[in-house]
Amino acid sequence: MFQSIIESINRIVSPPAEQLSLLIERLSIRQVPKDGFLIREAQTCSSVYFINQGYFRHFNVNEAGEESTIDLYVHNEWMLEYKSFVSQQPSQNCIQATTDSEVLALHARDIHDLARISERFFRLMMILEMGMRSQEFQQNRLTPEEKYQKLLSTRPELLQHFPLKHIASYMGMTPETLSRIRKKISL
């Protein structure tokens, strides 16, 4: 149950065992069915989540009803709706499971308690928060093909677990454009 999250935390900040167990005992488990929402629009996100099993899509719906994908997550990754989490205001975005999933939740109040105990947990929090920001595709002004090459080298696992239309949206291009890039590269 907690094996994966322990490994993840140890990779990031390697806290002493007694500190780590303080964190583990604060975790709560939540099952999310396929297409279920972990965060809905207008809900406030007050936990960070670690994915034990499953896949999630983090997206925004604009006035016209068009969805744009903010991020995609696979098992053993951390996840949060950072804007809502930090501001404690209702989220404008959603996080939805794309398969039956299981997450571990750590509440903001517990995070603060832990950060008070340990500078390592303080750093963990900041690093998780930062990791969530890495929409690196929009930055850097890359061409669609460069974005795809970057995805191939940094997060190839996404291609195994999400439909191409979501991948395309995540990279900020249309499915048609992605399809043409893939054809071109495979030649």
Next chain:
Amino acid sequence: MFQSIIESINRIVSPPAEQLSLLIERLSIRQVPKDGFLIREAQTCSSVYFINQGYFRHFNVNEAGEESTIDLYVHNEWMLEYKSFVSQQPSQNCIQATTDSEVLALHARDIHDLARISERFFRLMMILEMGMRSQEFQQNRLTPEEKYQKLLSTRPELLQHFPLKHIASYMGMTPETLSRIRKKISL
């Protein structure tokens, strides 16, 4: 000297006076001449900054030597090179003053001490960190004209203090495109 930062902190988290003075006494003052660098490439950012006077540009230089503007800051705003700050790794980006400027610096070590004392400071830290992430123009998949309208409604002061070429770069478009949008809107 500390009037503006006190007002800013009170707007954000309103700490008790005795906590606030703990923070104030940790601040250090730094003068930066026009075109001087607050953060250079390969330097590590270990403070957050509050701008007492002046204007700053936060940008990245790619392999080809092209600059892309990450953010623009005016007086009474907070500023940090978040990626370097959180990871404590050398920065790939620069922060440069565009006029003679004065900033107040708060060191990471002091921030952690303060966060331990007070949940309010913990929240302050997270909020500052989040503010720095708001490259909202690249997200949301806006057209250049929508980006400009958004800038007009959210940060019109930037137009008074920075050349249009930097504004254009900040919004991810060429100066020519910005010029045409401005002409069109003024008709």
Next chain:
DNA sequence: CGCATTTCTTGATTTTCGTCAAGGCTGAAA
């Protein structure tokens, strides 16, 4: 298994924006 729905691909067309080039404006320095 067969049907319906969604996803993916492909082609034709249009739009948008970047690039290139030229000229005007402004402010600083000689």
Next chain:
DNA sequence: TTTCAGCCTTGACGAAAATCAAGAAATGCG
């Protein structure tokens, strides 16, 4: 004052990607 450099604007052009449309492939479901 003149000169120069940097900034901004404008026009012409082209490349790239979006859109539109149709059909193929895959997936889910009764």
